[in-house]
Amino acid sequence: MSYSLFYENVTACDECDLLHRIPPLTVGERFKCVRCNCVLLNVHKHAAPRLLGMAFSSLLMLFFALIFPFLGFSSSGFERDITLYNMVTVLILQDNLILSIIISLALFVFPIVYLSAILGLALSFHNRYLTVSLKRYLIRWIIVIQPWLMVDVFLVGILVALVKMNSLADIELGLSFLAFCAYVIFLLKTVSLVDRRWLWNKVAGPGPNHVISENLESARNQSLIGCHFCGATLDGAACHxxxxxxxVHSRRPQSLVSTIAFLIASVVMFIPANFFPIMQTTFLGMTESSTIIGGVFLLWSLGSYPVAIVIFLASVVIPIAKIVSLSWLCWQYYYPTERELLQKIWLYRMTEVVGRWSMIDVFVVAVLTGLVQMGNFISILPGPAVLSFAAVVILTILAAKTFDPRLLWDKNKAIKPTLLEKNE
Ligand SMILES: [Zn+2]
Ligand SMILES: [Zn+2]
Structure with missing residues (x-):
């Protein structure tokens, strides 16, 4: 079977700024940066029809997930069925408006906007009914929203909540739960098919061409700027x-200052997040509050070791590791050590990948609040720490987003001579 070739011009690596001339690619091929191994372009097989199918299936499954009962709860003769939609309304009724907004955005609003934008774009590849400016607008939404999609984290949060409630009540999985699992799988598959450079190339054609040096050089050294949004390479004087x-900017403006500011804010929020209770449980008229770490100890003492470990990793280890890693990377800009740059870049990528998993505990509290509402017999409410903890997660994600890894490679030049001297 023969496929047509995919052409894209010069591009600068998003993570190390190295200039590459992308060779013509066939479908199924991908192009990586030769210096830092960052995947720059991935031409998926039948990407447009698959995106269309996955985005449509995902939206359809979300529709089914919303209309049928999601979870059933029964304990000592009390019974309760809830839909996904109820989870948000219970939070609003309990005066947790901000938490309900966070859940709605993560679960419905962002995914619906994202999937609709992909659906619109994928359809426009066949029928050219959308203007280029509208298509550009849709891709922007796709790129901006993608890091904030957290439905897979929410699914793990539901599973943790079910294990937590296992000893207190019988939990029944409704038809919507299966639809929700399918929604998560289709959405993840959609995300894996999206490639920024491929999308921009499809909508607006290849980026501008340039003559580049045969030697491996950064875009900045050749007076060019790599666009962080679409991967095109522009003249150094370009503003847009x-x-x-x-x-466009050769380096993200105020990158380190913004990252450090977000890190300081997340450290400040981390204190109330661990000091105040994250959940309040009422059982037979007695109300008990538990902090994040208290909840981990309780689960451990009840023998739920895997769940205790998951919560401990997601709520304690990951936020602290992320704050320490990003602070160390900022430090490395000012006082670079001789440690391999690839290790530093690996650390940066890890902070980006694992950061959003810290939201598990926030989602667990939201699910339990929606599900367990039986007045004085048994009910669960979010504690004051839940918003501080959500703020920690959001602030650390922003800290990673504002950090420009290309700055680390700029400093590489300064330490090269010392490395050479040592080797001699
Ligand atoms: Zn690179
Ligand atoms: Zn661009």
Whole structure:
């Protein structure tokens, strides 16, 4: 079976700024940065029809997940069925408006906007009914929303909540739960098919061409700027990208200052997040509050070792590791050590990948609040720490987003001579 070739011009690596001339690719091929191994372009097989199918299936499954009962709860003669939608309404009724907004955004609003944008784009590849400016607008939404999709984290949160409630009540999985699992799988598959450079190329054609040196050089050294939004390469004097229209900068402006500010804010929020209770449980008229770490100890003492470990990793280890790693990376800009740059970049990628999993505990509290509402017999409410903890997760994600890894490679030049001297 023969496929047509995919052409894209010069591009600069998103993570190390190295310039590459992308060779013509066939479908199923991908192109990686030769210096830092970052995947720059991935031409998936039948990407457009698969995106269309996955995005449509995902939206359809979300519709089914919303209309049928999601979870059933029964204990000592009390019974309760809830839908996904109820989870949000219970939070609003309990005056937890901000938490209900966070859950709605993560679970419905962001995914629906994201999937609709993909659906619109994928359809427009066949029928050219959308203007280029509208398509650009849709891709922007796709790129901005993608890091904030957390339905898979929510699914793990539901499973943790079910294990937590196992000893207190019988939990029944409704038809919507299966639809929700399918929604998560289709959404993850959709995300894996999205490639920024491929999408921009499809909508606005290849980026501008340039003559580049045969030696491996960064875009900055050749007076060029790599657009962080679409991967096009522009002249050093450009203020806006000619392909996507986004403002361009050789390095993200105020990158380290923003990262450090977000890190300080997350450290400040981390204190109330661990000091105040994250959940309040009423059982037979007695109300008990538990902090994050208290909840971990309780689960451990009840023998739920895997869940205790998951919560401990997600709520304690990951946020602390992320704050320490990003602080160390900022430090490395000012006082670089001789440690391999690839190790530093690996650390940066890990902070980006694992950060959002810290939201598990916030989702567990939201699920339990929605599910367990039986007045004085048994009911669960979010504690004051839940919003501080959600703020920690959001602030650390923003800290990672504002950090520009290309700065680490800029400093590489400064330490190269010392390395050479040592080797001699
Ligand atoms: Zn690179
Ligand atoms: Zn661009």
């Amino acid at each position: 990208c000619s392909r996507c229209g986004h403002s």
